[in-house]
Amino acid sequence: MSVMPSTAGPKRAVMEDPAATYRQRIAGELVMRETIDRRHGNVVAGRIVCLLATVGAAALAPRTAAAGVAAVGAAVFVVLTVVIARLEEQLRLRQRTLAYYEQGLARVEERWMDTAPRGEAYADPHHLYAADLDLFGRGGLFGLLCVAQTEAGRSTLADWLKAPADVAQVAWRQGAVRELSGMLALREQMWECGHQVEQEVQRDRLTAWISAPARAASPLVRGAALLLGLSAIPAAWCVLSAWLLPALAIFGAQAAFAMTYRKLTEEVSQRAAHRARELQTVASLVERVERARFACPALQELQQELHGELLARRRVRRLIWLVEWMDARRNPYFAMVSAPLLLGTQLALAIESWRTQHASMISRWVAAVATLEALSCLATYSYEHPENVFPELLADAPRPRLSAQGLGHPLLPAATMVRNDVALGEVQLLLITGSNMSGKSTLLRAVGANAVLAFAGAPVCARAMTLTPLAIGGTIRTSDSLQEGVSRFFAEIRRIRGVVGLAERSPFTLFLLDEILAGTNSHDRQQGGEAIVRALLDHGAIGLVTTHDLSLAQLAESLQPRARNAHFEDLLKDDRLVFDFTLRPGIVNRSNALDLMRLVGLKV
Structure with missing residues (x-):
């Protein structure tokens, strides 16, 4: 029989209680945060005392010793400021860790x-x-499911849910x-690596940036940019010496060169900052994985693809350094210095050279993360x-099959979930009748x-499957569309046509048709439903x-x-x-439609 009483199947070994672990970690993080917060308050108070003591001591000290007292006090003040900054970073880290475990406990x-x-952005x-x-x-x-902190990770998870993987890929993910x-x-x-920066890793934008046509200048062009930038020094000397013609010639050559690469400089300035911060997150994640020790072939394979990328953050730090100098040009005082040095053009060429040199590496990073x-x-x-x-998963079965014991819906609370057994294979169709609700x-x-969970590579809400x-x-959920001029019934039959199309392309198709053709009369529903x-x-x-x-239920008999x-x-018991x-x-x-009408106050 395809419908059987639920029986127990094999379970995975339970190593620990996740709720208890999360509560323990939360308690530990709260204690650590309180300790660091108390230390932070003490150091802040100490810095205030240091400032007041330094001012007072310098005022009271002899004139010959005042400068020394002020210097010592300033040095202590700077040290305390550095300590405060580090304690504040530790507090932020503890807060991120606390948030991770609190969210986990909320899920459990x-x-x-x-x-x-x-x-919802991934819904189609x-x-x-x-x-x-x-x-x-x-x-x-x-x-x-989603604990991914980057858009790239969330998008990949959504893709896995929307597109069932093949047997080999599922086995790879399961491992x-x-x-x-x-x-x-x-x-x-x-999670913390992805959560610690405000800039999300936008997979599509980052991929588009690294795959854009190469515009890196030749070493000759970059050398010319450097020489023209350095020529600002003799040009300034010429201006001070009233040799205006040589200075004008140098500034004219600089302006012509800068105008040639103006569009490139503007584009790099607009895009590189966002991409650099995204790559900082990616590189941090890559390093975590590179340093981990894995036993399963799947993770070892993924780690091997990243082999040699342990210096990832160092490479990205160079890009961050270039971008920070590029951003500094927005300061009006710094702009007066950077413009004659052609700093914007030189930085744009350097960033483009970095992008071209590391494009393949970045592609691996993004895919891996x-x-x-x-x-x-x-x-x-x-x-x-x-x-x-x-x-x-059965790779070589001659016909489609799905068998589950103790199957429940993964989104239902465990306390109210009722599990059932379902078997499809030789019995291709379960035609289910029943009252409302x-x-x-x-x-x-379910x-x-x-x-969907199975083909994504996740465990399923069942005792065996x-x-x-x-x-x-x-x-199961179809609706009309006023904008498209589509009725609910037409939306349903259009969707059914898509499901039949799946079966036409492959017999290995699972169809789930709820209240089939409910939007038409009994005669058409029976004839159309039977044909479908x-x-x-x-x-x-x-x-x-x-x-x-x-x-329509008679169809299964035939x-x-x-x-x-x-x-x-269902059972009507005590008007309930x-x-x-x-x-x-x-x-x-039996049917309960009339019972439900009476329960809501309709006189039928």
């Missing part, structure tokens, strides 16, 4: 929905399952996720849900969401269909053994509807 305690990233209204399975938006799967889930310190450090952050998201989810299991749509979303590669398509279901099954696809129309009926039921959300074989034998 199911308080994450209002503060988690929604990922025409995607065949993203909206149906609540991938994005408030309380979506993306928000539960990395298994190991990273036990590396809490590394995941915390990666994006992948690592996405893996860290899945590893964090794995760590925080030790009861979940990694699914088994009984759990039909939730089951479809199957789909766990399939086995499946083949599957393309996913669903019509038969087409999907004839192409070899597997899936679930829900309906209130009991006449399609045996390829199809089975299943249902959810009671649901157990348990999937049972067969067709439902």
